[in-house]
Amino acid sequence: MKFSESLKKNKDFKNVYNKGKSYANSLFVMYIFPNGTEQNRIGVSISKKVGNSVVRHRLKRQIIECYRMSEESFQCGYDIVVIVRKGAQGSSYSRIESALFHLGKLHKIVSARQAQADTDIDII
């Protein structure tokens, strides 16, 4: 990814949880915290309650892919942690995409033009 890398250390996750701001909808909880660099770092956390290994892995890939496809829409300089809730089990790609932009808009890190486009899709 051009502007981003993944968030890896448990320490980094805890830092974002403790100091960052969070918003949530029915599919995800999103924490963000400014990391003081030129890049975004994104991490995905999925509980075992959501499903078995295949289900969790697939959701993670879809979220990363969704972020990657529209990476340029996000403002840089943040650590982002997406926690997947149980309701996301079995969601389609389009629904994950709309939910992700909904949270990005609440955090005001998605550009207005992209956010405007996403309000057309309903968030349940």
Place this chain on the structure above:
RNA sequence: UAAGUAAGACAGGCAAUCGCGGCUGCAGGCGCCGAAAGGCAGCAGACGAGGAAAGUCCGGGCUUCACAGGGCAGGAUGCCGGAUAACGUCCGGUGGAGGUGACUCCAAGGCCAGUGCAACAGAAAUAAACCGCCCGGGCAGAUGGAUGGGGAUGCAGCGUCCCGUUCUUUGCUGUAUCCCCAUCCAUCUGCCCGGGUAAGGGUGGAAAGGCAGUGUAAGAGACUACCGCCUUCCUGGUAACAGGGAGGGCACAUGUAAACCCCAUCCGAAGCAAGACCAAAGAGAGGCAAUGUGGCUGCCCGUCACGUCUCAGGUAGGUCGCUCGAGCACGUCGGUAACGGCGUGCCUAGACAGAUGAUUGUCCAACGACAGAACCCGGCUUAUCGUCUUACUUAACAC
């Protein structure tokens, strides 16, 4: 054609675009990050999850630690033979159970080494007379018979009294019938006592080998035939075992070892976060330099910290372990088979927060189940939408 049995294969396909992972080449030396070890970045190429990758239930390799030898404890396995690196796996057989059959299933050593347990029911549960059957004795009753005694009546004889026409007393003896009593015997019934008996009864998972006959007071392996059991011999088989002969007449006498236990065989422990190597910082030891600077403290003494080099140690971090292996495919030979030998060809994920996704088009038996490698193998178990292939069985129809 239908129903079924066994074995096996596949696990949505294709194309385009964007994206991910390590590998190979350009590549050697450059650029960037780092103290170092080492890592990162560019372009191109091919490759990139499973039959169960799962559960982590067994077995082995590998690694570190421990280890003279022996024993105890603990654990696992348990018909026989073979395969294998090994196994609780697989193959072939034996025995048993199920199915019309193809075929399937089986913790299948030992409770005549010991100990324990066996609810309820039942007379009694590892030892037994509750009922029943039979024998003997006693008591009571009934029936029948025999003997004896007594009484009544009839008859006969003799005697006696009255009488001498009639009427008629009484005794004794014999005999017949009836009644009563006693004793004995037989049969039956009831009760009691002593003994025999495990054939029958009902309970139970299990009641003292089964079943039929002989036999007996009644019964009983008491005896006999068949079956079972035990001992022993012969034959076949490597063996489990099978077939046959002879004997014992059945004692220990039931079940349970997935109860303790006994017997035989096997097992050192922990696991890739194993472990090996490189290696900042901090703390440690020694050498060298200096006699300095700073703090306690304004001064003296004292004390603490600060330099550099080497060593051991190994933290953060990094590299290796990490995928060429009991490997796969094909052929051939040996073997019933599991499997093994030989030959040829091939290289087929290797991450370390952990790579396969999205969109579009198209095809199908049409929305595709269960499910994601984590050191590697051999198995077992569990989950699973469906599709296909082969062999065989049964039934119906046709020929």
